[in-house]
Amino acid sequence: MGRAAIELRQVAADVAKIPDAGLFAAAKLVKRVADDAARATVSGGDMSGKHRRPIKLRARDKSIRPIDHGRAILITGVPAGPWVWVTSGTAPHTIRRRKRGPMRKMTVHHPGTRGRDAWTIVIDRSTELVPLIFRDLVDRAI
Amino acid sequence: MAGNDPKIQIDITARDEATDKLEDVAATVDKLEEASPEVTVGADTSAAETGLRDVADAAGRLSHDDTELVIKAQIDQAKGQLKELQSQLEATGDKAIDTSEKLDKVDGGGGSGLRGNAIADLTGPLGDASGAASDFAGVFDGLGDAAEAAAGKLGLSEDIAGKLGSALGGLGVAVAAGAAIWTLWSQHAEAARKKARELAEAQAAVGEAIRDGNREAALSNFHKAYDEAIAAAEKFGLKQQDVIGFITGETEALPGLTDKYNELKTARDNTADPRMRGLADERIKAFEDETAALETNRQKYKDSTAAAGDKKDAEDKLARQLGFTEDAQKDTTKAVGDSVAKLDAAKQSTLDLEDGYRRLQDRLSTTRAIEDFQTAMQEAQTAIHDKSEDTKVDLRGVEDAIIAAGEAAKLNPIDVQTAIQKADQGDIDGAYLFLQQKINEKGPLTVPVTLHATIPKLVIAGRGGTQMVIELDPTKAAAPPPAAAAPSHVTINMPAGSRGVDVVRQVAGQARRSGRRFGAPVVSYARR
Numbered sequence: 001m002g003r004a005a006i007e008l009r010q011v012a013a014d015v016a017k018i019p020d021a022g023l024f025a026a027a028k029l030v031k032r033v034a035d036d037a038a039r040a041t042v043s044g045g046d047m048s049g050k051h052r053r054p055i056k057l058r059a060r061d062k063s064i065r066p067i068d069h070g071r072a073i074l075i076t077g078v079p080a081g082p083w084v085w086v087t088s089g090t091a092p093h094t095i096r097r098r099k100r101g102p103m104r105k106m107t108v109h110h111p112g113t114r115g116r117d118a119w120t121i122v123i124d125r126s127t128e129l130v131p132l133i134f135r136d137l138v139d140r141a142i
Numbered sequence: 143m144a145g146n147d148p149k150i151q152i153d154i155t156a157r158d159e160a161t162d163k164l165e166d167v168a169a170t171v172d173k174l175e176e177a178s179p180e181v182t183v184g185a186d187t188s189a190a191e192t193g194l195r196d197v198a199d200a201a202g203r204l205s206h207d208d209t210e211l212v213i214k215a216q217i218d219q220a221k222g223q224l225k226e227l228q229s230q231l232e233a234t235g236d237k238a239i240d241t242s243e244k245l246d247k248v249d250g251g252g253g254s255g256l257r258g259n260a261i262a263d264l265t266g267p268l269g270d271a272s273g274a275a276s277d278f279a280g281v282f283d284g285l286g287d288a289a290e291a292a293a294g295k296l297g298l299s300e301d302i303a304g305k306l307g308s309a310l311g312g313l314g315v316a317v318a319a320g321a322a323i324w325t326l327w328s329q330h331a332e333a334a335r336k337k338a339r340e341l342a343e344a345q346a347a348v349g350e351a352i353r354d355g356n357r358e359a360a361l362s363n364f365h366k367a368y369d370e371a372i373a374a375a376e377k378f379g380l381k382q383q384d385v386i387g388f389i390t391g392e393t394e395a396l397p398g399l400t401d402k403y404n405e406l407k408t409a410r411d412n413t414a415d416p417r418m419r420g421l422a423d424e425r426i427k428a429f430e431d432e433t434a435a436l437e438t439n440r441q442k443y444k445d446s447t448a449a450a451g452d453k454k455d456a457e458d459k460l461a462r463q464l465g466f467t468e469d470a471q472k473d474t475t476k477a478v479g480d481s482v483a484k485l486d487a488a489k490q491s492t493l494d495l496e497d498g499y500r501r502l503q504d505r506l507s508t509t510r511a512i513e514d515f516q517t518a519m520q521e522a523q524t525a526i527h528d529k530s531e532d533t534k535v536d537l538r539g540v541e542d543a544i545i546a547a548g549e550a551a552k553l554n555p556i557d558v559q560t561a562i563q564k565a566d567q568g569d570i571d572g573a574y575l576f577l578q579q580k581i582n583e584k585g586p587l588t589v590p591v592t593l594h595a596t597i598p599k600l601v602i603a604g605r606g607g608t609q610m611v612i613e614l615d616p617t618k619a620a621a622p623p624p625a626a627a628a629p630s631h632v633t634i635n636m637p638a639g640s641r642g643v644d645v646v647r648q649v650a651g652q653a654r655r656s657g658r659r660f661g662a663p664v665v666s667y668a669r670r
Binding site for chain 1: 149150151152153154155156157158159160161164165167168169172174176
């Protein structure tokens with residue numbers, strides 16, 4: 001085999017490694033972006049849940065799966081409900097009164113929230129940054 | 143279910159269609175490379191071909207018989223030149239030693255520094271080269287004598303010995319010449335090897351001829367000595383082969399001898415006639431005499447064989463001497479090759495010495511010009527101090543001294559003009575200090591003498607014969623020493639809480655500091 005052919009095959013082998021390496025780095029990046037977006041949306045990235053238990057907004061990835069001519073990875077915001085709330089907002093609803101006493105089970109009206117497009121921010125930011133990762137890997141391979 | 147809500151999912155896909163295409167391209171390129179396409183480059187190679195033909199012609203001449211004579215004649219000329227070179231080298235060495243001693247005296251006997259660094263290094267190779275030149279000439283003197291002496295020991299005639307000595311000498315020189323350029327031109331070395339093989343074959347042929355000559359002489363003498371006995375024995379019906387075998391000791395008895403003797407005696411006894419009986423007695427008497435003669439010849443041959451053995455030992459001894467001669471020629475070849483390298487070193491050393499003298503002369507002229515300047519300035523200061531004013535003559539002397547010193551030190555003309563203006567304005571001290579400062583800025587004057595190796599190059603010149611010329615590479619200017627890098631000082635403010643003295647890690651931002659409270663972005667996995 002000639003020298004040029006060997007070098008081309010080496011490049012092809014390096015290019016073949018890009019999908020897995022790029023998806024792995026992209027998943028880490030998206031999760032970090034999700035953490036930043038959560039912190040920017042709610043104080044400290046935690047929502048106050050029932051019994052004052054904090055709800056941490058974060059992102060989780062599934063393992064890399066094969067697809068036609070490539071690979072793919074799915075990143076999901078967890079827990080899903082709070083992410084929807086901070087993204088789309090909530091309709092008016094009633095909530096329990098949070099005080100002790102004979103009237104502790106009384107419900108009160110909550111006017112709802114407008115939503116702060118938290119996950120939309122994650123998507124926009126990831127759409128901007130993830131291609132840079134793959135571009136960098138391609139530059140290194142070639 | 144909210145967990146499957148596509149609103150909060152990001153699915154990143156990476157499709158790779160490049161790898162297969164790259165593999166296809168690589169396969170195509172591989173086929174193209176296996177095709178070994180020819181690339182024709184147009185160039186004028188006539189000059190190179192001419193040079194190669196010249197080299198081939200020279201190589202052919204070296205293997206020609208006439209070349210031996212040419213080389214031998216040139217060697218005689220070279221011996222004279224070598225003696226002249228030896229005397230020149232010795233004279234140069236003495237001159238170098240004398241010069242170094244004078245330099246020591248100039249510096250008050252403390253040593254100039256030059257002697258230790260340059261001249262002392264040069265005198266060593268000069269001495270070696272002188273000895274090499276002597277060895278080189280002596281080699282040629284002894285070569286022909288050794289060859290003729292070896293030929294004389296062979297017992298050959300004077301005429302043949304002379305021819306053999308000439309051949310051995312010529313061949314030896316050819317071997318020496320080939321070995322001297324062994325590493326420079328392989329074709330010469332090949333020719334030398336060919337000559338060496340011819341020499342070895344010639345020596346073997348001479349030894350074989352001697353042995354064959356002895357064998358033929360012995361065979362001739364054998365027939366001359368034993369022909370009568372063999373002929374007489376044949377008369378009695380004995381076979382010639384059996385007789386020769388008996389005489390030479392190959393057999394202990396002659397087959398049929400006893401039977402023949404008994405047959406003669408029986409024939410005599412059976413004869414009643416007195417005359418026939420007398421004739422039979424004579425035949426028996428002749429047979430007995432012949433038998434005794436055969437026995438005598440057998441003993442003579444036995445005695446002569448011992449002498450032949452001694453002669454064979456002498457021949458073996460001569461063969462060993464020839465081997466010694468061949469070894470001596472090999473040693474001579476090596477000595478000649480070593481001498482060539484020493485001569486190269488000597489010539490280069492001579493060039494370096496001349497270069498050192500030239501630099502030394504420059505240095506002395508520069509130093510003297512600056513000393514004159516300093517003297518003139520000091521005298522001008524003294525005169526002005528004594529007279530309380532500067533005279534026109536003093537100023538002119540100062541101006542001349544400034545110009546001479548500036549030219550010798552190769553100062554910028556602007557600096558020289560500035561110094562002259564200072565002197566003209568009456569600031570003699572200022573002019574002196576200014577010019578001295580500029581001279582000092584030029585740095586100390588040094589004499590760089592560097593011994594550097596050069597590559598000898600072989601040149602084949604002339605059509606009349608092969609001439610070996612060692613052409614030294616043109617003297618390369620010694621590379622100036624690299625300037626020392628100016629020291630730079632960097633102030634590094636170490637971050638609070640930094641540990642140890644690993645400045646590199648601290649500056650590179652890879653240090654672990656004591657917590658987020660410093661707000662540094664390099665902190666990772668810090669405890670809260």
